Amino acid sequence: NQSLKGRDFISIHDFTAAEIDLMLKTGLQLKKAQQQGIPHPILKGKTLGMIFQKSSTRTRVAFEVGMYQLGGHALFLSPRDIQLGRGETIQDTALVLERMLDGIMIRTFSHDEVLELAHFASIPIINGLTDLLHPTQVIGDMMTIIEHKGSLKGIKLAYVGDGNNVAHSLLFGGAKTGMDVVVASPLGYEPDANILRKAQADAQATGAKLRVVEDPVEAVSQADVVYTDVWASMGQENEADQKEQNFLKYQVNQELMSHAHKEAIVMHCLPAKRGKEISDAVMDGPQSVVFDEAENRLHAHKAIMALVM
Numbered sequence: 001n002q003s004l005k006g007r008d009f010i011s012i013h014d015f016t017a018a019e020i021d022l023m024l025k026t027g028l029q030l031k032k033a034q035q036q037g038i039p040h041p042i043l044k045g046k047t048l049g050m051i052f053q054k055s056s057t058r059t060r061v062a063f064e065v066g067m068y069q070l071g072g073h074a075l076f077l078s079p080r081d082i083q084l085g086r087g088e089t090i091q092d093t094a095l096v097l098e099r100m101l102d103g104i105m106i107r108t109f110s111h112d113e114v115l116e117l118a119h120f121a122s123i124p125i126i127n128g129l130t131d132l133l134h135p136t137q138v139i140g141d142m143m144t145i146i147e148h149k150g151s152l153k154g155i156k157l158a159y160v161g162d163g164n165n166v167a168h169s170l171l172f173g174g175a176k177t178g179m180d181v182v183v184a185s186p187l188g189y190e191p192d193a194n195i196l197r198k199a200q201a202d203a204q205a206t207g208a209k210l211r212v213v214e215d216p217v218e219a220v221s222q223a224d225v226v227y228t229d230v231w232a233s234m235g236q237e238n239e240a241d242q243k244e245q246n247f248l249k250y251q252v253n254q255e256l257m258s259h260a261h262k263e264a265i266v267m268h269c270l271p272a273k274r275g276k277e278i279s280d281a282v283m284d285g286p287q288s289v290v291f292d293e294a295e296n297r298l299h300a301h302k303a304i305m306a307l308v309m
């Protein structure tokens with residue numbers, strides 16, 4: 001009987017395969033309870049602070065609604081309003097907020113800021129996206145794959161595009177659960193070598209196969225899941241034009257999908273730039289599960305909060 005109570009949720013890499021499995025199962029159970037109208041006030045009387053240094057639709061709504069459904073309360077803390085935005089340190093912010101809150105979710109640029117917050121705060125810190133990782137996304141994504149494909153082990157997931165935060169968390173998620181993850185990125189935009197090395201080490205234990213290639217057709221060939229994300233992430237707005245040139249071959253469209261398994265599903269963490277990394281026909285087509293995937297953020301976040309808080 002594993003307990004995750006009190007743990008930070010900063011990277012999938014920090015958890016054992018059994019702990020990740022517990023999160024996925026808890027998420028699927030909480031989804032069923034919600035759909036059946038069975039109350040589950042697991043966090044009654046608890047509060048979550050949510051610090052957003054970047055925009056968000058899904059993450060914010062999923063944490064706020066999720067906390068409400070768990071019987072607790074969530075506060076949206078915009079850097080425009082809190083003193084962190086005027087230069088109060090992460091340390092002092094942590095030492096104050098831990099006196100009042102039961103957990104903090106933070107979305108920010110630098111991953112080190114999240115580590116620093118976790119270092120100083122004694123309450124659980126949940127990573128709601130950094131430039132390096134997007135772990136809550138991938139818990140929901142793995143729930144979505146289980147729902148559509150039955151399991152994770154041996155599933156071939158092809159990620160096509162920028163070797164970014166989402167790609168990194170998919171590599172960690174795949175490594176822990178025994179998926180085959182192949183990332184196709186243009187030269188110079190591959191996933192971080194350090195992340196890949198850590199994920200490869202995790203993969204030894206599960207038999208997951210992880211690869212980085214340049215050719216998107218090679219990556220999607222026989223894939224069960226084709227995944228993409230924006231070419232320019234939040235904070236990279238000034239690179240967008242250059243990246244559009246470099247990523248032209250990496251659009252997930254019907255031609256590219258013709259190389260995947262006939263039954264392959266298409267995923268995107270959203271928000272999407274339609275007509276850039278994904279065509280309308282694919283995003284709105286029968287293989288797309290992007291809105292199931294978005295919904296599962298709610299259930300995944302509830303599982304993470306219920307387990308660590």
Ligand code: CP
Pocket residue numbers: 055056057058059060129137269270271
């Ligand atoms: N996928 C995701 O994290 O979406 P938001 O940026 O809207 O939260």
Ligand code: NVA
Pocket residue numbers: 129134164165166229230232233234269270271
């Ligand atoms: N890679 C994207 C994900 C958004 C949810 C970004 O960081 O902007």
